[in-house]
Amino acid sequence: MSSVRRVALLAVVSLFLLITHLPSANTSPVQVNEDGKVKKVEHGKLGAVASESSICSHHGAEMLKNGGNAADAVSDSAQWYMLG
Secondary structure (H helix, E strand, C coil), X not given: CCHXXXXXXXXXXXXXXXXXXXXXXXXXXXXXXXXXXXXXXCCXXXXXXXXXXXXXXXXXHHHHHCCCCHHHHHHHHHHXXXXX
16 A cells, blocks of 8 residues: 555544544533523532432442542542433
8 A cells, every 4th residue: 555545544533533532522412400500510528429410429429428528529420420
């Protein structure tokens, strides 16, 4: 295979991967409370959990409230993030 074809193939594959994975880089959708206000922050007393989604952060914070440690909270938040 000539070097021109290799470069062209590399460019096409790179462009394909960029285009197919770019939509997954979007931020999570806005989540609202029952009263229609945008939900941005969960408050706690002894720890904090931050993630892309307030749902994931909520589950991580619940893990801390139930006596879990930081590793448990990260694991629980990541699990909910991967479930979608």
